[in-house]
Amino acid sequence: MPRLSSQAGGAKRRAPLKVDELVSTAVRERNRPMSAYDLVEHLASQGEKVAPQQVYRSLGRLCSEGAVRRIESLHAYCAGGEDGGAILYCERCGALRFPSVAHLADALREHAQGAGFSTSRAVIELCGLCEQCSSAPSAWEEYQ
Incomplete structure (x- = not known):
């Protein structure tokens, strides 16, 4: 209870x-x-x-x-997903993946510091279609 x-x-x-x-x-x-x-x-x-x-x-x-x-x-x-890792989001089915991209986040932070920018966090998100959805026909393609 x-x-x-x-x-x-x-x-x-x-x-x-x-x-x-x-x-x-x-x-x-x-x-x-x-x-x-x-x-x-x-x-x-x-x-x-x-x-x-x-x-x-x-x-x-x-x-x-x-x-x-x-x-x-x-x-x-x-x-x-790990903190600082990227988020891959499928716009069709909503699937999520969390690849480790620490090297990319570090490179972006270094670039920001070189430009005199102080970062508090890095957010890396990519939207698109997962492997399964990208190989499946869309509703529009099925309609035609």
């Missing part, structure tokens, strides 16, 4: 660690990018009522721990 704590007005809310567990599990099980509102809807469909603010706070904690990664270009979150 989830731990609940009291809020003003007598409303109950879940403890942060319980929300973190729910969010982390949902992201891992779906294995697809999910926005915070996708997570709220998914958890509601599982009978877990969680406010968007709780999900955003949980995602912040999980990102800082490395349990979840933010996909900047999609405004979404996913599980997996």
